[in-house]
Amino acid sequence: MATKISIIDDDRAVREATKDLLRSLGYAAEAFDSAETFIAKGDFAETSCILADIQMPGMDGVALQAFLVECGHALPMIFITAFPDEGVKQRVLASGAYGYLVKPFDESRLLDCINNAIAH
Amino acid sequence: MAARHLSNVAGAIGFILYLNGIAELALASAAPAPQAEARQVLLLHSFGRDFKPWSEYAKAIRLELERQSPWPLDLQEHALITARSADDNPEAAFVEYLNALFVKRRPDLIVAIGAPAADFVQRQRARLFPTTPMILAAVDQRRVKYSVLGPHDVVAAVSIDYEAAIENILKVLPDTNHIAIVVGTSPIEKFWKEEIVPVAKRLEGRVKFTWYDAYSFDDILKHAAALPPNSAIFWELMIVDAAGVVHEEGRTLSRLHAVTSAPIFSYTDAFFGKEIVGGPQVPVLEAAERVGAAAVRLLAGEDARAISVPLTGMGTPKYDWRELQRWGISESILPPGSEIAFRSPTIWDQYRLQILGICAAVVVQALIITWLLYEHRRRHLAEVLARSTMAELQGVNRLAAAGQLSASIAHEVRQPLQAAAANAYAARNWLAAGRQDIDEARSSLDKILDSVRRANDVVSGIRAMFDKDRTAKSPVDMNEVIRTVLTLINLHLRRHRIELETDLDNTIEPIEGHRTQLQQVILNLAMNAIESMQSCPKRILRIRSRRIEPHGALITVQDSGTGIAAADLERVFRPLFTTKSGGMGMGLSICRSIVEAHGGRMKVSSPAEGGSILEFDLRCMPQQ
Structure with missing residues (x-):
């Protein structure tokens, strides 16, 4: 069973920090600077959970979720955003997301979401 | 007699x-x-x-x-x-x-x-x-x-009127309390003295009279030279003085005039012309004219009994301007209708045209100066008003932008906060009991510091962008200004799905200016561009900087939006011009005023391929 968590965020500092946090918690984590890069690598099977930013150039988090659902790789997704939007939140949660976290978020909340996602 | x-x-x-x-x-x-x-x-x-x-x-x-x-x-x-x-x-x-x-x-x-x-x-x-x-x-x-x-x-x-002649003295010199009568001792002089005596009698108590027929002419001169104030001299005749000396040559009056300490008056204008102050006098010419007329009639054989010559009385009062000046007699006190003779031509009389010309020139100059000062002041006031109005508008414009960008700004602050928080959790985890991974922890802590710096930069940028501009002019790197603005509108661009193309020329020199204002220009142009592209499928924002030789920078903001109608190109910079439903119409007007205040010019164009181009140039600081 795959335990790798993929982080997709165009902001390098956030991306690296999240990756480091997950590493410090004992997870294997990989960071991608965009949804396109992640898709291009195609490691869907290795990925147990996706932490994706919503606002990104090109394909954003929401589009990525839709894309994965559409192409049959409905990976557990946790959204993180610096721009909270209730409508978007409802939409992504309804589409099966395991979390909608507003930056900056608590470690415990992230862990809860990841644990939920992985347990699935 | x-x-x-x-x-x-x-x-x-x-x-x-x-x-x-x-x-x-x-x-x-x-x-x-x-x-x-x-x-x-x-x-x-x-x-x-x-x-x-x-x-x-x-x-x-x-x-x-x-x-x-x-x-x-x-x-x-x-x-x-x-x-x-x-x-x-x-x-x-x-x-x-x-x-x-x-x-x-x-x-x-x-x-x-x-x-x-x-x-x-x-x-x-x-x-x-x-x-x-x-x-x-x-x-x-x-x-x-x-x-x-x-x-x-x-x-x-x-017909000599002594009363009128002497009253005249009291009229023009009301303080006169002493009159010396110049009259000699010959029979005719004695006659006339007797004619004057009744006049003197009538003025008794008010005026003291001195009769010079008791003086030799030399004594008269001495006496006249030492007359007390408020004295006057009335010249009757001086043919034979008290010493029996005959004074024929007519110089007596001028000798008296040379030494007198009091003004001299007389009764006929025969004496008038230098020494006499004046007053009503028997006019010699008028009398002579009548003699001439009668003479011609008699020579023509007319009967003398048919000729009646009118009496020549005292003429219009006539005064010698020089004597009026000498004795300080104001013209206003003279009887109405008086003539004033021998008025020495004043500078005014001699150079009237020149003086008028000079005065006119001075007046014209003064008017022009006044007008210029007035205009200067008006312009100054207008500028102050425009400046303060513009400063206010800039403030309002900045606030509006801040409102529009609040989400974007929050986003930009949250990113480093998120990074810092995640790093802090990681550091805590690296240091958890039993792990003690110091190197990882240090690395996380370093990253926290980086994020804090970044967050601080964002906050400083926000202050610099939206606060009142109190800073003095300083060297400003326009590329940095553009980058700061783009950072703040980053999310805004993303949300509107704007493709950003920046092409910044690293060789441009810093320009001397107000950073906040220049950021505002870029921000306004960028926001306008974003807005103009809302209804377009293709949304590209191009921001370019270029060096202009020798010391200048050209900044271009181009969008792929709806563009600007040719008719509106002229008007976009006007205050209150807007094509947006919610716009104040001040954005471009403010941009242009800021650019012009920095010595630059702003142009707008709408290229054939669509969209609009706004560009402005700025002068860079000359290299030392």
Whole structure:
């Protein structure tokens, strides 16, 4: 069973920090600077959970979720955003997301979401 | 009457036949007109030819005769000096002498000038060419014996009004309390003194009178030189002084004038012309004119009894401007209608045009200066107002942008906060009991510090962008300004799915300016661009900087939006112009005013391929 968590965020500092946090918690984590890069690598099977930013150039988090659902790789997704939007939140949660976290978020909340996602 | 006075004069000079140079002024006879024989006129002077006032009358009468007479005139002038003394015995000899002179041809007209001459011819009329017409001229009516006038005699008298003459002194110098009367001791002088005495009597108590007939002329000069203030001198006559000295040459008045400490007045304008202040005076010319007119009529053969010559009274008051100045008499105090003679031409009179020209130039200059100052002030006020208005608008514009961008700004702050938080959790985890991974923890802590710095930069950028601009001009890197703005609108761009293309020229030099204002320009242009592309499928924002040689930067903001209608290109910079429903229409106006305040210019264009291009240039700081 795959335990790798993929982080997709165009902001390098956030991306690296999240990756480091997950590493410090004992997870294997990989960071991608965009949804396109992640898709291009195609490691869907290795990925147990996706932490994706919503606002990104090109394909954003929401589009990525839709894309994965559409192409049959409905990976557990946790959204993180610096721009909270209730409508978007409802939409992504309804589409099966395991979390909608507003930056900056608590470690415990992230862990809860990841644990939920992985347990699935 | 004259005879009575004559007998009273002590130390009189003897009767002298005074043939005054036998003045045969045959002026006209030198060039006799062929058609008419010259008329012989005997001018009989009372004294010598040089005694004023008669000399003045004589002069005027001669001129009038010559002016008015249609015939050539042969003027013969003789003077009797009997008037100076009291002895009348030699009169008969003088009559004989005159008869002898005119034995071949008696005169056509006799003109007696002055009272003594009138007196003489009236008494001797029977022996002096009794059928020859005669005019008694320059004689006061009081000295004419109307009862013995003959059928060939005409009187052209004057009427002296001493009352008016002396009242005039008190009128123009109201403080006068002392008047010295210059009058001599000859019979005619005694006569006139007696005429003045009643006037003096009437003024008793108000004015003290000094009579100079008791003084030698030298003493008169001394006395006049030491007159107390508020004194005046009234010049009657000075023919023979108290010392018996005859003053013929007419210089007495000017000698008195030279030393006097008080103004001098008189009763006839014969004396007027230098020494006399003035007032109502018997006008010599007017009297002479009448004599001339009567003479011509008599010469023409008119009956003397048909000729009535009007009395010449005191004329219009006439004053000598120089004497008014000397004695400090204001023109305003003079009687209405007074004439002022001898007004020395003032600088105004001489250079009126030049002065007017200069004044006009000065006035025009002053007006222009005033106008310029006024305009300057107005402009200054307008600028201050415009500046403050513009500053306010800039503030409002910034606030509006801040409102629009609040989400974007929050986003930009949250990113480093998120990074810092995640790193902090990680660091805590690395240091958890049993792990103690110091290197990882240190790395996380370093990253936290980086994020804090980044967050601080964002916050500083926000302050710099939206706070009131209180900073002075400083070197500003336009590329950095563009980057700061793009950071803040990062999310905004993303949300509107704007593709951003930046092309920044790293060789541009810093420009001297206000960072906040310049950021505002970029921000406004970028936000406008974003908005213009909302309805377009293709959304590309291009921001470019270029160096302009030698020291300049050209910043271009291009969008792929709806563009600007050609008709609106001219208007986009105008305040309140807007195509947006919610816009104030101040954005571009503010941008342009900021750019212009930095010495640059802003242009707008709408290229054929669509969208719009806004570009502006700025001058860079010259390299040291």
